[in-house]
Amino acid sequence: MSKYYVNKFLYTVDRDPELLKRYTEDPRNLVATWEQSLGPKLLNNEVEASSVHAFTAEEREALINHDYVALFEMGAHFFLNLTLFIGMYDEPYLLKSGPLSFQREFAAKLQHWRGKDYPTVET
């Protein structure tokens, strides 16, 4: 398991409009591209590679499926997990069901965690 790598994915996609668009429209391909050529780069360095991290099969599937519930349960950082999916779903939900409807659905899908200790986001 690599919470760090999942967070690195969420972080790098959220901050780049082109990657966000590709992740919205074709997540399977974007995840594959990311694993092949973006994830293995040291951050803020176009030259240096980093061989430390890789996704587990569960992490890869959760990212491909836009499965923010699974990502929460794996301990992905709550802020990254929220802000990236808001970036993709806030507007379509707003047009269909009104303000904050995506955020409320997100919360509703996590209700089984109410009153429990959440999975730690420590990496």
Place this chain on the structure above:
Amino acid sequence: MAQLVATLASTHHPFYLKATTMPPEQQLPEAPEWKRKVEAYRETLERTKPDILVMIGSDHFHQIFLDNCPQFLIGKAERYDATFYNEEREFGIPKYVLEGDEDMSRFMHQALMNQNFDFAFSNELKIDHSIICPIITVRPDADLPVVPIYTNIFAPPLHTPRRFYDLGRAIRKAIDDYPSDKRVAAIGTGHLSLELGGPRQFMETGPDPEFDRQAIEWLRTGNIEAILENVTHESMAASGNATHGFLNFILMLGVAGPEGADYVDNLDLFHTMEAYFTWYPKEQAA
């Protein structure tokens, strides 16, 4: 020596600008009251005529990430760009360029090191909404130089509440010792109870209204003993997964000193309690 003229501590709500500038027929019912309260809070800074703003906030994984994550960081640059693409996208916050004050940053950095705070520093810091939100609310002309300080309230392990308070005291000492005739205001933002990306997000109130009421009372009375007795990482997590932003309020109470606030206001919004505090140094209030 420099003079601390005010200490301001508030929540930072990234939707304030959007919520109060969209066409009135689309605004939240609370928007006009929110605007009035923010403008009244702004006046508590305006009347002190500051020359420099020491700004305390926390990067939200914009420039700082888990590959290299400092607990405390100070900006040392002649200016600072602000607002990242994903903040424009999500919150509608515009780009800014803020002037820095390298001389004061340098002094502050050394003074904090001398007081055993091992600060990271950045000569190319792009600041995020934790510092731009209070610029928008209390200094919208963005016309004063800033000394930005970031704390880690986000990526565990975090420092203790006591350490945040002590850092506030150390920042206060550094301001008091700064050899300058400038008037300095310290402005920090954080959160009361808050949930993001969890089951209690975006409810009708914040996730723990009882904590919010208690926290406002502690800050109003400057009761650092009660805060340090009652607030732990576990208690904050129980009040909402992003409640650790309260650590910055504890820091600001350290800047002000353990004294009652001179100005306190709050507003119950749809998913958070907003709160606004100003302390004036007692020797000036007299």
